[in-house]
Amino acid sequence: MSGSGGTDRLSPERYLPRWVPDAVRRHASAVDMLPVGSPGKVGLLDLEFERVGGRTELTGRYQKAPLHIIRPLYPDPAVPDLPYVMLMSSGGGVLQGDRYRVDVSCGEGASVHVTTQGATRLYRMEQDYATQIVGLTVGPGGYLEYLPDTTIPFGGTRFYQHVAITAHPDSTVVVGETMLAGRLARGERHAYTALCSDVEVHDTTGRLLFADPLHLVPEERAVTGPAVMDDFGVLASLYVVTTASPAQDVADAMHEALAGTGLRAGASVLPGDRGAWARVLGEWSPEVETAFMGAWDAVRRLLLGVPAPDRRRW
Template sequence: MPLAPYPPRADRLTADHYNPVRVPPDVAALASVPDTLAPGSPAKVGILDLAFAVRGGRTELVERYQKTPLQIMRPLWIDPEQPGMSYVYIMATGAGVAQADRYRMDFRCGPDTQVHLTTQAATKIFRMEHDYASQRVHLSAEAGSYVEYLPDPLIPFRGSRFYQRTEVTVAPGATVVVADTLTAGRLARGERHAYRVLATDLHISRPDGTLLAIDTLRLVPGRRGGGVLGPAVFAGHDLVASLFAVTDRVPATVLADALHDALAGLGLLHGVSVLPRDCGAWVRVLDDSPIRIAGAQEAVRQAVRRLLTGRPAPDLRKP
């Protein structure tokens, strides 16, 4: 099946393309016209559209459109165990996400592609006095593909307001591994849960629209019933990390057991479960140490890669 065509350039720059479709009420209530650059102004809209296909025995980036502040490094082929896998680092030319920023990223991975997507560094969400910032991520994986989307942690600064919606479309026969890490704030400064609102949505579905899984997070510190420190959210810790693996290469219970075994003995608070419709498994980990959280994420990534491909993942040498 050929990759779906890109939308025309003009369509990508319309507000309907980069603005979130449904904004949570806690975020929408903060919408306003900032006294700086308004949404849609130069440097306030970041667009990244990437398409991958197999060419000459390896996965190549066959289409690309980028608009500052979002951009990528050229793809790298650095995996000796899977030399055809394309590794792509996503970068932002600014220091972080500011008020009224609107980002959208689209990743289309064709049949039998092998793609690893990550960021160059943590995403910093700056203090905001007006409006909010948002990011839309759309990832599609076609049959036979193996795709990892593993961004670095999200760090919300004091007073920040941010909404992220990630939509993942997984065809039967494809494998997608999606992870995220949220911090309580600038921990080295002693800043914890000082942001105004942090909201995220993850939707995973089939190409025909069949819903596989939803993960929703709403964090509003200081609001009665906000519960950012409750057992279902941070549970008194400073970091929470999640990883979702959707695949039909192995039974969901086998995948869940592999995730559990990868974390056993690390001394971290965690939970593992199969996903609805037995489409895969997921894990959530909580701790106070960024180093231990990063180690746990790497342990489960390695476990998934070894189980599903029979090969280890390379060391990405991130600090």
């Protein structure tokens, strides 16, 4: 399957972010290997999902190595019409000069769960930097979960990610993000050069609903504070953009799930009561992952009436 507009997708205007934080951009340079824009340095995925009959189907796909997917699976008996899609990379990690873009469109009444094959490893970058654009569009009555695995920055990496969400007022978007302070098992902590991420949510008119910038730059001491990494090793965020349930109910459900974890965590409503979000801080991945799964499970039970599956078993 393939979508339309393959030529336009290969233009730099398509896969390059319109803006890159100075903490990352100032490291721009020629790469003494495959240059930026070469085959293998630009990874593209464009996926379209529509409601067909009694379930959601993948109706459009464009992929360019190193990014690709396996076929959608339907592993959850509680929601048998909801496909699970795994994003994969043949490169094994993100290298200097890489420019990735992932777009997922969830049409009217469709639903989909998107995750990754494993942790995203950001390797050491001695030249230039790497970027990734993620575009999520959800139509009326649509339900999309984008829950990638953990991001692990190696020492010296320079990375910027922009997550842009366009949500219809009658839709639900659940987006998660988990990042480590480094390769914790090796004793590496905040050894990266710059790790920056911007999450922006717009309605279908283009009006900005909310934004959450997270710019971690160790040399500027921009990694501490209760809303950033502080002295913890793992940070996880879960955003639930929805009008299917009152925003306070969503926040309360996540707060209750996180209250007994013993971690530093909290949940609150999003601007305009368009849903809720939660943030969790912990020392090690397993405890944060368990808390994150608990919050996601609470959201699933509230909005869909079913528990969250074990995403390590499908």
